[in-house]
Amino acid sequence: MRRHLRILDHAIATLLQSPIKTLVVVSVYSLLVATVVSLVLYVDAHHREAAALLRSAPEVVVQRIRGGRHEPLPLDRAATIRTIRGVGEVTPRVWGYSYDPPTRATLTLWGAESVPEETLEIRDGEGLSNEAGGSCIVGQGIADVRFLGVGDRLPFKCADGGLAAPSVGGVFTSESAMLTNDLVVLPTALARRILGVEPGFCTDMAVQVLNPNEIDTVVRKLNELWPDIRAVTRRQVLQTYGAVFDWRGGIWILVISGPIAAFSILVWDKATGLSAEEVQAVGILKAIGWKTTEVMELKAAEGAVVSAVSLLTGLIAAEIHLVAFNGAVFAPVIKGWSVLYPPFDVSPQLGAYGVLVCIPLAVLPYVAASLLPAWRAAVIDPDTAMRS
Amino acid sequence: MRSRQGLLTRVVLAFLAGEIAIAAGLALVGTFRAARSQTTRAAHRLLVSELGLTDLALWSDASYCRHPSLSVFFSAHADHPSAMEHFPAGAMVPPPRIEEPIRGSGP
Numbered sequence: 001m002r003r004h005l006r007i008l009d010h011a012i013a014t015l016l017q018s019p020i021k022t023l024v025v026v027s028v029y030s031l032l033v034a035t036v037v038s039l040v041l042y043v044d045a046h047h048r049e050a051a052a053l054l055r056s057a058p059e060v061v062v063q064r065i066r067g068g069r070h071e072p073l074p075l076d077r078a079a080t081i082r083t084i085r086g087v088g089e090v091t092p093r094v095w096g097y098s099y100d101p102p103t104r105a106t107l108t109l110w111g112a113e114s115v116p117e118e119t120l121e122i123r124d125g126e127g128l129s130n131e132a133g134g135s136c137i138v139g140q141g142i143a144d145v146r147f148l149g150v151g152d153r154l155p156f157k158c159a160d161g162g163l164a165a166p167s168v169g170g171v172f173t174s175e176s177a178m179l180t181n182d183l184v185v186l187p188t189a190l191a192r193r194i195l196g197v198e199p200g201f202c203t204d205m206a207v208q209v210l211n212p213n214e215i216d217t218v219v220r221k222l223n224e225l226w227p228d229i230r231a232v233t234r235r236q237v238l239q240t241y242g243a244v245f246d247w248r249g250g251i252w253i254l255v256i257s258g259p260i261a262a263f264s265i266l267v268w269d270k271a272t273g274l275s276a277e278e279v280q281a282v283g284i285l286k287a288i289g290w291k292t293t294e295v296m297e298l299k300a301a302e303g304a305v306v307s308a309v310s311l312l313t314g315l316i317a318a319e320i321h322l323v324a325f326n327g328a329v330f331a332p333v334i335k336g337w338s339v340l341y342p343p344f345d346v347s348p349q350l351g352a353y354g355v356l357v358c359i360p361l362a363v364l365p366y367v368a369a370s371l372l373p374a375w376r377a378a379v380i381d382p383d384t385a386m387r388s
Numbered sequence: 389m390r391s392r393q394g395l396l397t398r399v400v401l402a403f404l405a406g407e408i409a410i411a412a413g414l415a416l417v418g419t420f421r422a423a424r425s426q427t428t429r430a431a432h433r434l435l436v437s438e439l440g441l442t443d444l445a446l447w448s449d450a451s452y453c454r455h456p457s458l459s460v461f462f463s464a465h466a467d468h469p470s471a472m473e474h475f476p477a478g479a480m481v482p483p484p485r486i487e488e489p490i491r492g493s494g495p
Binding site: 005008009012013016050052053054055056057058061063065068069070091093097105106107108110112114115116118119139141173175176177178179180181182183185204206230232236237240241244305308309312313315316319320322323335336337338339340341342347348349350351 | 394396397400403404407408410411414415417418419421422424425428429431432433434435436437438439440441442443444445446447448449450451453454456457458460
């Protein structure tokens with residue numbers, strides 16, 4: 001044990017003989033680890049947030065597609081869908097979009113008869129109602145850009161050219177902005193009028209499938225019943241968001257591939273050969289009685305010290321970036337942007353996943369790169385090494 | 389010289405131990421924050437299931453950005469044939485994944 005500690009002593013002293021070089025390597029290495037770990041954890045946190053929220057989305061959404069465009073779905077199909085074995089509730093949905101010229105934002109209009117009380121910031125309004133021109137629940141984003149409070153009116157141009165101006169009966173909480181920021185929930189009858197969805201039709205249907213293992217069978221039966229429908233399963237919804245955040249993370253990987261390549265060149269340079277001074281030093285160590293294994297242990301210790309310090313410094317920098325600054329560097333690309341953008345923060349967590357991702361990246365290549373040239377120098381004759 | 393080197397090793401090991409402690413502390417803070425958000429998440433899940441929401445209100449520029457999971461693959465080109473993608477948020481939405489189709493699935 002004492003022998004190993006002395007070799008470690010010597011390794012640290014060797015590193016400190018060229019402090020600038022060591023500092024540069026540790027700094028670049030730490031920055032690289034911090035960038036990669038930040039990105040991996042930040043994208044992972046978005047995956048988890050989307051998956052956690054959309055886990056209770058409908059098992060299947062049935063749409064009608066004609067000529068590549070969505071068409072209203074006849075309501076009478078709901079009764080037929082209910083007869084499929086394994087199908088629970090079938091809920092026709094009325095929803096669509098409305099462009100809001102003053103804010104240049106596109107709002108999502110959603111027909112419903114009630115919303116959960118827990119998700120409302122302001123509960124003293126009348127909620128959803130068809131009385132006196134109707135009332136609606138709006139997301140925090142709309143309330144902010146339109147300066148809306150409970151009782152204010154939000155005008156819409158209806159499909160028939162008329163005007164609807166429901167009063168605001170409540171505002172969603174800012175915590176739910178990731179789901180509700182641009183959402184206007186209206187009584188279904190009013191939503192029909194504004195969006196021009198005829199009676200007897202709906203935008204699409206949410207289909208509950210009682211046994212998750214039967215979702216694919218239900219989808220197959222739906223497609224056999226009507227050739228013009230498209231069924232979107234919850235699994236596909238979750239895969240879409242997985243792909244979106246992976247895609248956005250990939251853009252960052254592309255950006256940081258330059259520094260990764262530069263660092264790879266540094267490691268390759270180290271792997272392809274030792275400097276004349278380093279070969280001489282190895283020769284001297286061999287001449288004074290060090291064995292090849294001890295020289296190798298010395299070089300491995302040098303690599304391990306640099307890797308361990310860089311790995312931990314990089315992890316700390318990544319966590320500070322994520323916890324204190326909410327991933328500010330990556331946020332614009334990973335979270336995206338739009339006119340009405342919800343303020344939301346995800347909670348990245350450093351766990352075994354993050355550490356396991358960066359160990360192969362940070363520790364193994366550098367230690368290997370330290371060992372290969374040391375082995376080549378250690379196996380040659382000490383006299384030749386000192387004269388080189 | 390040997391005692392100085394021994395001191396250096398102790399300093400480096402102490403530095404590494406300190407870094408491990410700070411990293412673990414920050415990891416705990418992250419875990420605590422994630423656990424705290426669980427309480428509001430239950431209400432949000434209720435909202436998703438009651439309204440039947442399928443998408444996040446992140447990118448509202450176009451229908452295929454606002455509801456990427458419900459859009460058909462060629463929505464971005466629905467405005468006119470061979471239309472260029474013109475929303476920055478849309479440019480960040482990837483092309484569809486090619487996966488094994490569900491037998492008999494529609495368009």
